[in-house]
Amino acid sequence: MKKICLSACFNFLVLTAFMCAVSCAASDESVKLSSGVQYRIEENEAVITGGNRYLPEELTIPAEIRGCPVTRIEKDAFYHKETLTSVTLPDSLKEIGQSAFMGCTNLISINLPDSITEIGKEAFSQCTRLIEVTLPAGLTVVSDRMFMNCYALEKVAMPEDVTSIGAYAFRDCSRLMEMELPEGLKEVGDYAFNGCDGLKDMKLPESVETIGEHALAK
Numbered sequence: 095m096k097k098i099c100l101s102a103c104f105n106f107l108v109l110t111a112f113m114c115a116v117s118c119a120a121s122d123e124s125v126k127l128s129s130g131v132q133y134r135i136e137e138n139e140a141v142i143t144g145g146n147r148y149l150p151e152e153l154t155i156p157a158e159i160r161g162c163p164v165t166r167i168e169k170d171a172f173y174h175k176e177t178l179t180s181v182t183l184p185d186s187l188k189e190i191g192q193s194a195f196m197g198c199t200n201l202i203s204i205n206l207p208d209s210i211t212e213i214g215k216e217a218f219s220q221c222t223r224l225i226e227v228t229l230p231a232g233l234t235v236v237s238d239r240m241f242m243n244c245y246a247l248e249k250v251a252m253p254e255d256v257t258s259i260g261a262y263a264f265r266d267c268s269r270l271m272e273m274e275l276p277e278g279l280k281e282v283g284d285y286a287f288n289g290c291d292g293l294k295d296m297k298l299p300e301s302v303e304t305i306g307e308h309a310l311a312k
Contacts, residue, residue, distance in 0.1 A: 129150070130146055131144075131145055140159040144168070145171070149175060149177065151179045155182065157184035157185060157186045163186040167187065167189070169214065172195050173196050174196070176197070177200065178198045180201070180204065184207065187207055188209060189211070191214045191217070192217065193214070201223060204218075204224070212233075213233065213236075214237055216239045217237070217240055218244060219240065221244050224244050224247055226250075227250050229250065231253045233255065235256070235257070235258045237263070238260035238263065239265070240264075242262045242264070243265065247269060248272065250264075252274060252275060253276065254277070263283065267290050268291050270290045271293070275297070275299055277299045278299075280302060280303045283309065284309060285309060287310050287311050290311040296311065
């Protein structure tokens with residue numbers, strides 16, 4: 095009797111482990127829907143690919159989907175999703191793709207966890223109601239046009255490890271009043287702060303080696 099019980103327990107554990115592995119090992123083509131969010135399971139990680147018609151105004155993306163950590167928001171995932179007003183991102187997230195939230199004109203707030211190390215070009219461009227942003231501590235590059243035409247943006251907290259601010263990164267953020275640039279900053283791209291009327295007295299650290307064409311506020 096003991097042998098049968100032990101055998102049954104062993105088989106149960108093997109089956110459980112197998113089912114857990116399968117739940118986070120779907121093919122790259124697997125696309126599922128959950129609470130208005132589209133995602134794909136890829137190499138045991140969940141990738142957010144977009145939103146459907148059930149996407150809520152106040153979006154919270156979970157840390158895990160089907161047992162897989164959510165690590166990336168894909169390019170154009172929420173492009174021009176104008177119903178979004180706030181977004182809460184998980185600490186598991188590592189990357190936000192190009193234009194991921196571009197044109198979310200009613201987005202007022204979004205948290206950016208320190209786990210994020212890469213944010214693509216134009217990720218928040220034309221988010222015209224976004225007011226305040228704290229960039230993640232692990233970020234080293236503010237990519238091109240990241241916040242271009244974010245007219246309501248008033249305050250950006252810049253992490254210490256940022257070495258490069260891309261072209262047009264904050265172009266025409268006319269209400270931007272507060273920004274302290276890190277001491278290790280080396281490059282400011284073309285038109286990076288052009289049109290940021292509230293930053294006319296902004297000081298560049300001595301570490302800056304390259305200043306692009308029309309980079310500063312005018």
